[in-house]
Amino acid sequence: MVIGKVVSRVISTRKYDTLQGYKLLVIEPLNGDTKEVFVAADTIGAGEGEIVLVSFGSAVQHALHQQAPIDAIVVGIVDQEPTMPK
Amino acid sequence: MVIGKVVSRVISTRKYDTLQGYKLLVIEPLNGDTKEVFVAADTIGAGEGEIVLVSFGSAVQHALHQQAPIDAIVVGIVDQEPTMPK
Amino acid sequence: MVIGKVVSRVISTRKYDTLQGYKLLVIEPLNGDTKEVFVAADTIGAGEGEIVLVSFGSAVQHALHQQAPIDAIVVGIVDQEPTMPK
Amino acid sequence: MVIGKVVSRVISTRKYDTLQGYKLLVIEPLNGDTKEVFVAADTIGAGEGEIVLVSFGSAVQHALHQQAPIDAIVVGIVDQEPTMPK
Amino acid sequence: MVIGKVVSRVISTRKYDTLQGYKLLVIEPLNGDTKEVFVAADTIGAGEGEIVLVSFGSAVQHALHQQAPIDAIVVGIVDQEPTMPK
Numbered sequence: 001m002v003i004g005k006v007v008s009r010v011i012s013t014r015k016y017d018t019l020q021g022y023k024l025l026v027i028e029p030l031n032g033d034t035k036e037v038f039v040a041a042d043t044i045g046a047g048e049g050e051i052v053l054v055s056f057g058s059a060v061q062h063a064l065h066q067q068a069p070i071d072a073i074v075v076g077i078v079d080q081e082p083t084m085p086k
Numbered sequence: 087m088v089i090g091k092v093v094s095r096v097i098s099t100r101k102y103d104t105l106q107g108y109k110l111l112v113i114e115p116l117n118g119d120t121k122e123v124f125v126a127a128d129t130i131g132a133g134e135g136e137i138v139l140v141s142f143g144s145a146v147q148h149a150l151h152q153q154a155p156i157d158a159i160v161v162g163i164v165d166q167e168p169t170m171p172k
Numbered sequence: 173m174v175i176g177k178v179v180s181r182v183i184s185t186r187k188y189d190t191l192q193g194y195k196l197l198v199i200e201p202l203n204g205d206t207k208e209v210f211v212a213a214d215t216i217g218a219g220e221g222e223i224v225l226v227s228f229g230s231a232v233q234h235a236l237h238q239q240a241p242i243d244a245i246v247v248g249i250v251d252q253e254p255t256m257p258k
Numbered sequence: 259m260v261i262g263k264v265v266s267r268v269i270s271t272r273k274y275d276t277l278q279g280y281k282l283l284v285i286e287p288l289n290g291d292t293k294e295v296f297v298a299a300d301t302i303g304a305g306e307g308e309i310v311l312v313s314f315g316s317a318v319q320h321a322l323h324q325q326a327p328i329d330a331i332v333v334g335i336v337d338q339e340p341t342m343p344k
Numbered sequence: 345m346v347i348g349k350v351v352s353r354v355i356s357t358r359k360y361d362t363l364q365g366y367k368l369l370v371i372e373p374l375n376g377d378t379k380e381v382f383v384a385a386d387t388i389g390a391g392e393g394e395i396v397l398v399s400f401g402s403a404v405q406h407a408l409h410q411q412a413p414i415d416a417i418v419v420g421i422v423d424q425e426p427t428m429p430k
Contacts, residue, residue, distance in 0.1 A: 001196070001210065001211040001212070001213075001242070001243055001244055002210060002211065003182065003198070003209075003211055005171075007168075007169060007170065007171050008168045008169035008170070009168065010089065010139060010162075010164055010168050011164070011165045011166065011168075012139055012162035012163060012164050012165060013163075013165055014130060014162060014163040015130075015139070015161060015162030015163070016130075016149055016161050016162065018148065018149075019161060019162060024087070024139065024162075026089070026168050026169070026170065028171040031208050031209040031210065035171065036117050037089075037117040037170055037171060038087065038088060038117060039087040039088065039089055039139060040087070041087075044186060044187075044188075053182060053184055053187070053196065053211060055241040055242060055243045056143075056243050057143050057144065057145075057228075057229050057230065057243050058143065058144040058145070058229065058230040058233075058316070058402070059229075059230070059232060059233070059240070059241045059242055059243040060145065060241060061144075061145070061148075062190065062233075062239045062240055062241045063188055063190075063241035067148045068145070068148055069141045069145045069146060069148045069149035069159060069161045070087070070141060070145055070161075071087055071141045071142050071143050071145040072087055073241060075187060075188050075191060075241045075242075076182075076184035076186060076187030076188065076191060076196075077184060077185075077186040077187070078182055078183070078184050079183045079184060079185055080183065082179075082180045082181065082182050082183075082198050083179060083180035083198070084179065084180070084198065084209055085177075085179050085200045085207065085209060091343075093340075093341060093342065093343050094340045094341035094342070095340065096261065096311060096336055096340050097336070097337045097338065097340075098311055098334035098335060098336050098337060099335075099337055100302060100334060100335045101302075101311070101333060101334030101335070102302075102321055102333050102334065104320065104321075105333060105334060110259070110311065110334075112261070112340050112341070112342065114343045121343065122289050123261075123289040123342055123343060124259065124260060124289060125259040125260065125261055125311060126259070127259075142315075143315050143316065143317075144230070144315065144316040144317070144402070146317065147316075147317070147320075153320045154317070154320055155313040155317045155318060155320045155321035155331060155333045156259070156313060156317055156333075157259055157313045157314050157315050157317040158259055173368070173382065173383040173384070173385075173414070173415055173416055174382060174383065175354065175370070175381075175383055203380050203381040203382065216358060216359075216360075225354060225356055225359070225368065225383060227413040227414060227415045228415050229400075229401050229402065229415050230316070230401065230402040230405075231401075231402070231404060231405070231412070231413045231414055231415040232413060234362065234405075234411045234412055234413045235360055235362075235413035245413060247359060247360050247363060247413045247414075248356035248358060248359030248360065248363060248368075249356060249357075249358045249359070250354055250355070250356050251355045251356060251357055252355065254351075254352045254353065254354050254355075254370050255351060255352035255370070256351065256352070256370065256381055257351050257372045257379065257381060265426075265427060265428065265429050266426045266427035266428070267426065268347065268397060268422055268426050269422070269423045269424065269426075270397055270420035270421060270422050270423060271421075271423055272388060272420060272421045273388075273397070273419060273420030273421070274388075274407055274419050274420065276406065276407075277419060277420060282345070282397065282420075284347070284426050284427070284428065286429045293429065294375050295347075295375040295428055295429060296345065296346060296375065297345040297346065297347055297397060298345070299345075314401075315401050315402065315403075316401065316402040316403070318403065319402075319403070319406075325406045326403070326406055327399040327403045327404060327406045327407035327417060327419045328345070328399060328403055328419075329345055329399045329400050329401050329403040330345055
C-alpha cells in the first residue's frame with residue numbers, strides 16, 4: 001500500500017457504468033523521491049489534503065460491492081502522517 | 087489508475103484474435119516527472135489529444151465482454167484536466 | 173519479494189473493516205538506489221528496525237484468513253541482512 | 259501494454275516444463291526515457307528487430323493454452339512504429 | 345520476466361509455513377540502468393552467480409504445488425547471458 005495526500009478530484013462524464021458512484025481522487029504519494037501521481041477510487045469520504053492509505057491491484061476488488069475496472073482504492077484515512085525515513 | 091493523453095494509435099495486423107475490435111492507443115501519462123508511454127485498449131471512443139483515465143492489471147478484465155490478454159484499458163474520458171501537485 | 177526495514181507504524185481509525193487486526197507498517201526497501209517507501213500489513217509481529225521480507229500483489233491473499241484489500245504483507249523476518257550487490 | 263523491439267532470444271535448458279514450446283524474447287521497450295529490458299514469451303513468431311506489443315500480468319494467462327508461470331507475452335506485431343510523444 | 349544474477353540467499357527463521365521448502369534468493373536484475381534487487385523463491389536449484397529467468401505476480405502460483413504468498417519465482421536457468429541492447 002502507499003500513503004498519499006489527496007490533491008483533487010477527477011470528473012469524468014463518459015465512463016464505464018461500473019465506475020458510477022465512486023469518487024475518483026488524484027493522489028500524490030508520500031513515499032520518497034518520486035512524485036508519481038495516480039488516481040484512486042474512494043468510498044470512505046476522503047477530502048482534499050487528507051492523508052490516505054491506498055491499495056492497488058487485484059486486492060481492490062475485495063473492497064468493492066461489485067466487480068469493476070478499478071485498480072486503486074482508498075482503504076483508510078491516516079490519523080497522522082507517520083515517521084518516514086530521512 | 088492513471089490520467090493520460092491519447093497520443094496516437096497502434097496498428098497491428100498480426101495479433102491475437104481476442105484483441106480484434108479494440109482500438110489500441112498510445113498514451114502519455116500526466117503524472118509528474120516520468121513520461122513512460124504505454125498502450126491501452128479503448129472501447130469508449132477516445133480520440134487523439136483527449137485526456138483519459140486508464141486502469142491496469144487484472145481489473146481490466148471487468149471491462150471486457152470476453153477475457154483477453156489486455157492489461158490496460160481506457161475506463162473514462164476526463165472532462166477537464168484536474169489540478170495536479172506542483 | 174522485497175527486503176526492507178520497518179520504519180514506523182501507520183495508525184488509521186477510519187478504514188475498511190477487513191483491515192482490522194493487521195498492523196500496518198511503513199517499510200523502507202533495501203534494494204539499491206531507490207527508497208520508495210511503502211506500507212505492508214503484518215501478522216508475524218515485526219518490530220521497528222527489523223529486516224523483513226514482503227510479498228506484493230495477488231499472492232498476499234494466500235497469507236490472509238479472509239480476503240481483504242491488502243496488497244503487501246510481511247511474510248518473514250530476515251535473520252541477517254543478506255549480501256547485496258555493490 | 260508496452261511497445262518494444264525484439265533484441266535477442268533467451269535459451270534456457272533447465273526450466274519449468276510448462277515453459278516448453280515458447281520462444282523467450284529479450285525486448286527493449288520503446289516508451290521514453292527508461293530502457294528497462296524484459297523477457298516475454300512469444301507464440302506469434304516475432305523476429306529480431308520487429309516491433310511488438312506485449313501484455314503483462316494476469317492477462318497473460320488468457321493468451322495461453324495451459325496455465326504457466328509466464329508474466330509477459332507478445333500479443334501482436336506492430337505494423338509500423340506509432341507516433342510517440344516528443 | 346526478468347533476467348538476473350543470483351547474488352546471495354535470504355535466511356528467515358520466522359516466516360509463513362507455506363514458505364517452508366523454498367530457497368529465497370537475492371537477485372540482481374540484468375536489465376539496463378537500474379539495479380533494483382529483489383528476492384525470488386527457487387525450486388530449480390539455482391546457485392550463486394548463475395543467470396536466471398524470474399516470473400512475477402499471479403503467474404507465480406502456476407509454478408507452486410500449493411498456493412503461497414510468493415510473488416517472484418525462478419522459472420529457468422539461462423544457458424548463456426543473451427545479447428542485450430547497448
